Amino acid sequence: MRVTHQGMINNAIQHMASNKESIARLQNKIAAGKQNLAPSDDPVATSQSLSMRSTLVNLQAYRNTTDLARDWMDATDFSLSQLQTANLRAINLVTRGLNDTMGSDERMFSLATEIDAIIAQVVQIGNTSHKGEYIFAGYQIHTQPFPADYPASLTYNGDNGVLQRSVGPGQNVTLNIPGENILRPLVEGLVAARDALRAVSYNPNALQTALEDLQSYLDTLESQRTTVGARIRQVQAAADGIEKTDIELKSLLSKKEDLNYAEAISLLRGQEATYQAVMEVSGRAISALSLFDYLR
């Protein structure tokens, strides 16, 4: 093939340009730390990494949800344990009241007054708020569920709303326990006990009934705490699942998206060496002497 000067120079320029383009591409990839800079570099990988990234962002929201749900449930569990303590204390008091060696003054004043205080405490627990929201009020998280000035009769200003949180696609947990079912039997039991203690004539039968009510209520509370505990474990399991998926997805995404630096830098070095060689050769092609320089 005949080789012309213009052809040689064009070739040299083209080789330099394509080498420089390769170097620029590698440099861009290294600077960005990505294997693909645009969807057209690898459409399929891009599609996969886009949906993985969506899922990761989604997981972030679920993680948020599990954290918040966990806090709320912990607050509920703590309130229930407080109710248990109050209940046990009341049982203790009523048991002492049943002892007929006790004088009626002591029974009427010291024991009944203490039960009164427990009632106030129980109502207060029923009004527990978590981050400014009442946890025993159903949907009415902004409304104090139990008026503080008990005891006329217990009114409940909340509703039976069931707060649901989704901790994963299609995974819902119930957050709350509507307060009325918890508080009303306890408060009524406590009132019965107090009234029995206040009775002018010692009435062991009434006290016995009140005691049994309160004792059976211990079981109710225990079963509620068990329910909350089960929910906490559910949320924890969801959170663990999210954590695990998150790590797996991130490593997959990294394999799909992230640049293998060692490889890219070696390629860049190789490309640079090629470029130097091209420059060397092109320099000769362009400035090369022609026969004109030798003919005299």
Next chain:
Amino acid sequence: MPGISSGIHIALQAVLAHAQTIEIIEHNVANANTPGYRRQSALLETTVPSPILAAHKGSGAGMRGGGVKVAEIQRFNLEFFDGRFRSVSSSTQYWEARRDILLQVEATLAETSQDGLLTRLDQFWNGWQNLASDPANLSQRVVLLEDARVLAESFNRRWNQLQQIRSDQNQAVISQVDQINAYAGEVARLNREISRVLSVGEQPNDLLDRRDVLLDRLAGLSGAVSHVGRNGEALVSIGGQVLVVGVEALRLTTRPKAGDPPMVEVVWQDGSPPQVVNLPNGSLKGILEVRDSVIPGQIGGLNQLSAELMAQVNALHASGYGLNNANGLPLFVGTDASSMRLNSVLDAASLAASSAASQPGNNGLASAIAALRNQRLAGIGNATLNDFYNGQVTAFGVMTQNANQNSATHALVAKALNDQRESVGGVSLDEEAANLAKAQRAYQAAARVLTAYDEMLDRIINGMGLVGR
């Protein structure tokens, strides 16, 4: 015996022929870098030999040579390569035009960056998910409103930029049509010159070079094919319609496209009604295709996505209740990606999260909207909104990748063909130097012969008849 004057004549012809050869070498060297220049060379041949006169019969054998002349200035070109090169080059330019615009569109959509529409969409869904986990939280609500506003703006920005690229390409169409007209006019003018020069039996080499360059460019722009007739005139046609015939050039023009007003279509100026130009290939076809089908496809996808998103989210949102029991409000207003806005009436309190009035703890609505993220919707072909757009990004990526690869492949073939052309028609300075030395020596020798005759004449004129003086 030959006469002195005929000997001088032969020597003079040789001097002139070699001088012309040197001149042609000079022309080659001067145009070594001129695009489209094809090297020329002087074809030397002997002049017609003269029969030997009767008087000299028997003095020697054969006819007497009359010296040398330049028979023709040959132009080195591979005509059959031109057609192949032009056909490949018009495909190359078609793919390159397509690739360039698609890369622009890809950069605009920026889907792999933090600014991608999918990222914004995910943020929006997360906003609802976060609101669902804490439905009465005001700061969560403010964040969500901001996410929704940013999402609407992302749609608006993409729509506007795609339209901008479309109208830029429209300008490119107009300017390429002007170029085609200018080149066609120039080809017609050169046709006239070339046929005139040929008709008097001369070689219009440089004019042919110039016309070839123009024909190359016309092929790249419009996929025009050309055919050179007997009289040397090139017949140029685009998609079977004649663009240049003889010394006449027809004109292309643009007119507003029906139903797409700011955009223009390319039509033949003559003809009633003017016919739309059927472009077989070339950059103009690439631009028109991207402008009229690829970008509208992307815009259509954006519109479909935003319309479906608005329809779904608005229907749910309007059925819900805000903290202040606001009800019946859409989250977004507008109909498509360009008109989509966050409903300006909404504030943090009137954003609906509850599915019933006066239940601040109820997250039913926020959960329902957050669940839309994973819902397959019939309106967009049973895909989730994310998948729908993801599919669009992927399809577009494949299209761009395809254009990229095709333009690279065609460019390689075009380069190989051009190298072939160049190897036949290009100027090699070494070759010219060698030819120059050859011609120079021949010139010197001819001049030397002339000197010999000069001395002979001198002897005859000044040296003869002086005997005994």
